Amino acid sequence: MTHHLGDFMSASAADKIAHLEARLNTALAPVSLHIEDDSAAHAGHAGAASGSHYTVTIVSAQFAGKPRVARHRLVYDALAEEMRRGVHALAIKAYTPEEFSQQFE
Numbered sequence: 001m002t003h004h005l006g007d008f009m010s011a012s013a014a015d016k017i018a019h020l021e022a023r024l025n026t027a028l029a030p031v032s033l034h035i036e037d038d039s040a041a042h043a044g045h046a047g048a049a050s051g052s053h054y055t056v057t058i059v060s061a062q063f064a065g066k067p068r069v070a071r072h073r074l075v076y077d078a079l080a081e082e083m084r085r086g087v088h089a090l091a092i093k094a095y096t097p098e099e100f101s102q103q104f105e
Contacts, residue, residue, distance in 0.1 A: 009052075021033055028074060028078060052086050059099075063095065063096045
């Protein structure tokens, strides 16, 4: 269900999330990935009308040994085209599998 990037902003909210998930799955092979559309909470802000604010919770072994800034860079790099084409804001929660499992101990 991957869309051409030219029509990303005209895609449905569910299709946008599916597209973002596909990009992140390909780039970072996460063991867990959840993307929440936060656009409604940002109504009135620039870019909010088109559904472009997201919270990404991603768990990947590729984050091991990397500081938070480097982890976020990996996510931004994976979504670079989408960031240019209308994703206005990303809140990123990036964990290694070990860090993620420790949250529930």
